[in-house]
Amino acid sequence: MRTILLLPFFSFLLIAVHAQNKYGLTPTNYEAYVNDVKSNPEKELVDLEKFIPGIVLDIRYATTNNFTGEQIYNLPKAYARKPVAEALKKAQAEFAKQGVGIKIFDAYRPYSATVKFYEVYRDTTYVASPYKGSRHNRGCAIDMTLIDLKTGKELKMPTEYDSFKEEAWPSAPVSDPVVRKNRDLIISIMHKHDFTVYASEWWHFDFNGWQKFEVMNIDFEELKNH
Numbered sequence: 001m002r003t004i005l006l007l008p009f010f011s012f013l014l015i016a017v018h019a020q021n022k023y024g025l026t027p028t029n030y031e032a033y034v035n036d037v038k039s040n041p042e043k044e045l046v047d048l049e050k051f052i053p054g055i056v057l058d059i060r061y062a063t064t065n066n067f068t069g070e071q072i073y074n075l076p077k078a079y080a081r082k083p084v085a086e087a088l089k090k091a092q093a094e095f096a097k098q099g100v101g102i103k104i105f106d107a108y109r110p111y112s113a114t115v116k117f118y119e120v121y122r123d124t125t126y127v128a129s130p131y132k133g134s135r136h137n138r139g140c141a142i143d144m145t146l147i148d149l150k151t152g153k154e155l156k157m158p159t160e161y162d163s164f165k166e167e168a169w170p171s172a173p174v175s176d177p178v179v180r181k182n183r184d185l186i187i188s189i190m191h192k193h194d195f196t197v198y199a200s201e202w203w204h205f206d207f208n209g210w211q212k213f214e215v216m217n218i219d220f221e222e223l224k225n226h
């Protein structure tokens with residue numbers, strides 16, 4: 001009798017223990033995300049391809065052309081929280097005045113992918129620690145470059161995307177004046193629109209205010225199908 005009465009209590013405890021992963025985090029799942037958006041519409045993950053007409057996607061983790069050599073995502077999708085998407089849209093309009101457009105390599109990233117990157121490449125200078133999660137997991141970071149709007153070609157930048165070299169640091173010296181101008185352009189316009197470049201990656205921009213948004217572990221299929 002007593003055991004039966006206690007069962008619901010123990011099952012609650014079990015759920016609480018299971019919700020926290022081995023890195024001590026409890027990322028938001030789809031159901032919790034839906035509730036969050038009801039109480040705070042700013043938390044919505046916006047499909048950037050639909051929200052910003054003309055934006056170009058080259059979602060590398062949906063291909064094998066990335067540092068892991070494996071396809072991590074099932075779908076080539078780019079999502080970001082609503083205020084992030086709005087800021088990026090304004091940045092795109094300003095880039096367009098200079099004849100350039102945005103090409104996105106990665107935006108919102110499910111937490112499970114961050115764990116995978118860490119387990120492949122354990123240097124947290126270049127991959128986020130699964131103990132904290134990435135700002136990509138919060139829907140608040142964009143990996144991107146610029147393209148020439150006439151030709152569609154990428155502008156020359158100091159390194160390839162996801163390069164682990166020091167040349168990728170935004171503070172690294174650049175001898176080619178064209179490359180320096182391109183790097184200055186992407187950073188200055190993104191900074192003007194509430195983003196901050198990451199100290200070791202010229203392509204990574206964090207939305208200022210990312211702290212207000214939780215780490216999520218929702219895959220693209222779940223987002224797409226709702």
Ligand SMILES: [Zn+2]
Binds near residue numbers: 106136142143203204
């Ligand atoms: Zn990034």
